[in-house]
Amino acid sequence: MGLLRLASRAVMGDTDRASDFAKVIPELSKLGVRPADVSLLARSDALEKAPAQPRGKGPLAALGKNATWFVEVLSVERAGTPPLIGAGPLASVLASSPNTSLIGAMVMQGIPQTDATTYANQVAEGKILLIVGVADRTLGERVRSLLDRSGIQAVSYYAGRPYGTAFHGTGPGLR
Numbered sequence: 001m002g003l004l005r006l007a008s009r010a011v012m013g014d015t016d017r018a019s020d021f022a023k024v025i026p027e028l029s030k031l032g033v034r035p036a037d038v039s040l041l042a043r044s045d046a047l048e049k050a051p052a053q054p055r056g057k058g059p060l061a062a063l064g065k066n067a068t069w070f071v072e073v074l075s076v077e078r079a080g081t082p083p084l085i086g087a088g089p090l091a092s093v094l095a096s097s098p099n100t101s102l103i104g105a106m107v108m109q110g111i112p113q114t115d116a117t118t119y120a121n122q123v124a125e126g127k128i129l130l131i132v133g134v135a136d137r138t139l140g141e142r143v144r145s146l147l148d149r150s151g152i153q154a155v156s157y158y159a160g161r162p163y164g165t166a167f168h169g170t171g172p173g174l175r
Contacts, residue, residue, distance in 0.1 A: 008110025009134045009159045011143040012119065013152035014127040021130060024150045028132065031142055037133035039088030041102070044075075046126040084123070090131055106131075111158055122154070
């Protein structure tokens with residue numbers, strides 16, 4: 001049975017270099033963020049452009065020795081788009097549902113559609129996307145500050161409800 005999220009809080013950011021995320025991963029762990037709450041998504045060729053040093057192992061090797069922090073690395077292939085590689089809830093949704101777009105998967109996580117479109121375009125241009133699910137605003141501000149200090153671009157904090165919950169209308173079990 002999957003996890004049902006009635007409220008969603010997330011910090012998002014993107015960057016051109018895998019080395020920026022390689023610096024962030026140990027710090028996220030120190031803040032108490034679990035690997036299951038972190039999504040990373042990029043075009044396969046974007047991770048190969050600027051690998052971190054020392055090089056790690058596996059599909060996320062460009063993140064350096066911290067690549068093994070992610071629990072499960074998935075490959076996502078859609079007709080007409082370059083192959084994506086990722087980890088976390090966002091990659092899991094994309095890999096398990098062949099009809100879900102990247103924008104739709106972000107909207108399901110509580111990201112507004114306009115912002116999800118912007119981030120999806122940035123991934124298509126070769127940027128690496130990071131989404132960190134947080135428990136409350138305090139942790140969200142700490143993660144946001146960490147991402148800002150680490151050179152991550154377009155950092156945003158979102159607090160809302162995922163699509164399909166009572167916030168978006170009534171339905172079975174939501175009355």
